[in-house]
Amino acid sequence: MRNERFSIAIAAAMILASSTAQALSAGPFGNALPDEGGFGILAWFPRLLGPFIGAQIAFQRKLTIGIHTVAHDPRALTGLLSLSFLYGVLHAIGPGHGKAVVASYVLATRQTLRNGIFLAFLSSIAQAGCAIAIALTATRLLHLTSIGIAAATVKMEIIADVAILLLGMRLVWTKALRPILAHRDERDFFALAGAPGSRDMRLPTTSRFRAEAVDPVAKDHAPGCDCGQLHMPPAAFVAGGIDWPKAWMVLVTTGLRPCSGALIVLAFAMSQHVLLAGIAATALMGLGTFLTVAMLAVATVASRSGAFRVVSFETRAGRWLARALEAGAALVVLAFALLLLGGHILMANGWGT
Amino acid sequence: MRSLFMPFACVVTCLLVATRPAFAHPHVLVTAAAELVLAPGDTVTAIRETWTFDEMYTAFAITGFGASPQDPGAEGLQEVAKQNIDDLAEVDYFTKLQAGKQKAEFEKPVQYSAKLLKTKEDVERLQLEFLLPLKKPLDPTKGAVLRVYDPSYFTAFSFAPTDSVRFSGATRCSVAHSKPQALAAIDQMALTESFYTNMLPGTDFGVKMAESVRIACAQ
Numbered sequence: 001m002r003n004e005r006f007s008i009a010i011a012a013a014m015i016l017a018s019s020t021a022q023a024l025s026a027g028p029f030g031n032a033l034p035d036e037g038g039f040g041i042l043a044w045f046p047r048l049l050g051p052f053i054g055a056q057i058a059f060q061r062k063l064t065i066g067i068h069t070v071a072h073d074p075r076a077l078t079g080l081l082s083l084s085f086l087y088g089v090l091h092a093i094g095p096g097h098g099k100a101v102v103a104s105y106v107l108a109t110r111q112t113l114r115n116g117i118f119l120a121f122l123s124s125i126a127q128a129g130c131a132i133a134i135a136l137t138a139t140r141l142l143h144l145t146s147i148g149i150a151a152a153t154v155k156m157e158i159i160a161d162v163a164i165l166l167l168g169m170r171l172v173w174t175k176a177l178r179p180i181l182a183h184r185d186e187r188d189f190f191a192l193a194g195a196p197g198s199r200d201m202r203l204p205t206t207s208r209f210r211a212e213a214v215d216p217v218a219k220d221h222a223p224g225c226d227c228g229q230l231h232m233p234p235a236a237f238v239a240g241g242i243d244w245p246k247a248w249m250v251l252v253t254t255g256l257r258p259c260s261g262a263l264i265v266l267a268f269a270m271s272q273h274v275l276l277a278g279i280a281a282t283a284l285m286g287l288g289t290f291l292t293v294a295m296l297a298v299a300t301v302a303s304r305s306g307a308f309r310v311v312s313f314e315t316r317a318g319r320w321l322a323r324a325l326e327a328g329a330a331l332v333v334l335a336f337a338l339l340l341l342g343g344h345i346l347m348a349n350g351w352g353t
Numbered sequence: 354m355r356s357l358f359m360p361f362a363c364v365v366t367c368l369l370v371a372t373r374p375a376f377a378h379p380h381v382l383v384t385a386a387a388e389l390v391l392a393p394g395d396t397v398t399a400i401r402e403t404w405t406f407d408e409m410y411t412a413f414a415i416t417g418f419g420a421s422p423q424d425p426g427a428e429g430l431q432e433v434a435k436q437n438i439d440d441l442a443e444v445d446y447f448t449k450l451q452a453g454k455q456k457a458e459f460e461k462p463v464q465y466s467a468k469l470l471k472t473k474e475d476v477e478r479l480q481l482e483f484l485l486p487l488k489k490p491l492d493p494t495k496g497a498v499l500r501v502y503d504p505s506y507f508t509a510f511s512f513a514p515t516d517s518v519r520f521s522g523a524t525r526c527s528v529a530h531s532k533p534q535a536l537a538a539i540d541q542m543a544l545t546e547s548f549y550t551n552m553l554p555g556t557d558f559g560v561k562m563a564e565s566v567r568i569a570c571a572q
Contacts, residue, residue: 029381029414029437029508053562057379057509064409068476138417145417147436260380267413271423272476 029150052094059087063265067281071272077280084281088288091261092124099293100336101164103300105250107329108171110304116297119250121290126255128286131262132279139270146267153258160256161340167249168334176327259285379509382407385501386517387566389493395524395570396490397457400448402501404481404510408472411479415469425469434467434481444503446485447510452497452568458488493526494570502563511564518566526570533562 066080092099102123106116134153138144144152262282269278304325383404390399406414412423414437419429441447442461450457465483472478491497499518501510512518518528 029410029440053379053506057382060380060382060407060409064407068408068474143417145436146414147440148417149413264380264409264413267416268409268411270416271412 052090055090056094059083059090060261063087063281064268067265067269067272067274067278070277071274077277080277080281081284084284085288088285088290089292090288091259091285092289092292099296101167101250101253101333102293103296104329104332104336105167105171105247106297106300107304108175108326108333110326111297111301113298113301116301117294119247120294120297122251123254124286124290124293126251127257127259127289128262128282130255131258131266132282134258135263135266135270139267149263150260153260153263157257158341160253161337163249163256164253164333165337165341167253168330168337171330172327172334175323175330179323179327259289261285379503379506381410381508383508383510384517385510385512387499387501387512388519388521389499389568390484390521391524392490395494395526396492397450397487397497398490399484399486400450400499401484401521402446402448402482405470406479406481408476408478411469411477414479430467430469433479434465434483437467437481438462438465438483446483447501447503447508448485449500449502450487450491450497452491452493453495455491457491460486460488462486493568494572496570497568499528499566499568500560500563502559504559506559506562509562512566524570526568529567529569531565531567533564 062083063080066076066083069076070080102116102119105111106119111119134149138149138152142148262285265285266275266278266282269275269281383406385405386403388401389397390401392398415423415425415429415433418433419425425433438461446459446462448459462483462485465481467479467481469477470480501512503510512530514530518530520526
């Protein structure tokens with residue numbers, strides 16, 4: 001265990017050292033990279049790209065007008081808040097806002113619907129809160145310039161990206177590599193802890209609904225253990241809370257990157273002397289992004305159970321599918337982290353111009 | 354099993370090289386204007402560019418440059434201009450001027466300034482003006498194209514449809530604006546097949562959304 005963590009730490013330190021020196025500059029005008037490669041979901045719907053961008057620009061203009069109006073007429077606040085909410089919903093469809101990390105994490109760790117939505121909520125609120133905190137601290141306490149704020153945002157993004165890298169490496173190790181390495185014998189690879197054919201023949205067969213039958217003596221085989229065997233989540237786990245040690249990493253990775261759009265909105269609200277309205281608008285934007293990210297989490301959980309309604313978990317095909325889904329999701333998180341960190345390095349070296 | 358982890362970590366590190374930068378939707382909207390400075394003989398020696406930023410970004414841009422966050426003062430504005438010009442050097446000032454195969458290369462501007470314009474709603478817009486000298490004069494007489502764009506599309510540049518690109522003196526050259534095919538198609542609701550294929554994200558998405566200004570000269 002310690003060896004493994006040490007290796008992760010070394011790898012992360014190498015990456016961080018090489019990227020920090022080069023990647024400390026934000027682009028001009030505070031261009032901090034969004035936390036999704038390419039166009040995120042929109043890459044699958046290229047026809048929507050033009051209208052999406054047009055709609056974003058239109059919304060941005062409306063937000064500007066909305067904030068300006070609120071400064072003169074407080075009754076415009078409800079309009080501004082509804083607009084901000086819609087902007088959040090729309091904005092989150094574009095690249096960023098932790099969609100990929102939350103969805104992949106939910107898939108890889110078999111989260112329930114409730115936990116998936118809860119994670120989506122926490123990460124969106126964390127992003128909005130982070131933007132508000134930075135805007136206030138940077139201007140009121142630190143008197144940073146816009147360029148200073150942008151540079152600080154980039155540094156926070158790099159930290160967040162390294163956190164995603166650690167999370168991704170951890171997930172890939174637990175969900176993809178270790179199972180392969182631990183169970184070279186094919187029968188063992190598909191062994192459910194306690195199922196016939198598994199190494200531990202003493203344990204009775206378990207099924208999704210009879211998890212209490214698992215022998216409590218086998219304390220190394222609690223769900224979430226890293227032994228590499230596929231575990232049926234016991235009823236208690238399925239209904240229970242989130243695995244906080246891993247989940248906090250998801251929150252750090254998504255919450256630590258304030259939305260550049262929110263920073264700009266807050267700066268403008270401050271200039272119009274309606275900071276509170278700006279904060280409220282940012283909070284509503286956060287709720288809007290929560291809605292979009294939650295819908296994605298719901299779709300992820302639903303498609304996973306849908307897949308298992310078609311292919312029963314207890315068949316070999318079912319177990320293959322389970323392994324493949326989790327390993328695939330773990331790989332997505334890892335590939336994502338590589339894209340992000342690599343993007344920072346390349347951008348700092350002048351690519352993309 | 355454990356001994357395999359370090360090689361795995363190294364492979365992961367190596368994979369970092371094979372990645373691409375990401376793109377953003379625009380957060381900054383700029384209205385651009387350009388004056389092409391001509392030497393006798395109608396070669397372009399410099400471009401005087403004027404960029405006017407949107408109100409919301411303006412408030413963010415001037416944050417912290419003066420005594421109070423929202424009031425930079427004259428010195429603060431000069432500092433805003435200087436830091437932006439410094440940052441723009443890495444991205445070639447977002448400007449591309451090309452005549453046939455010859456691409457213009459730029460030197461760092463020494464003349465630049467920033468000011469705040471008041472709109473009619475009494476909101477301020479930042480205007481950055483700079484003179485961008487070319488390393489070698491460019492001859493546009495056989496046709497040239499000027500584009501001002503951000504390849505990552507974090508900033509969206511647009512030219513006013515008339516009178517935004519001029520020449521510094523009397524000349525036999527003229528300009529014609531063309532909107533990016535993608536945005537023009539949305540305007541005209543002409544959603545043809547080529548519109549869709551043109552919208553595929555690629556490394557130069559920014560250029561797909563860029564307006565081009567064609568320069569043509571009477572012979």
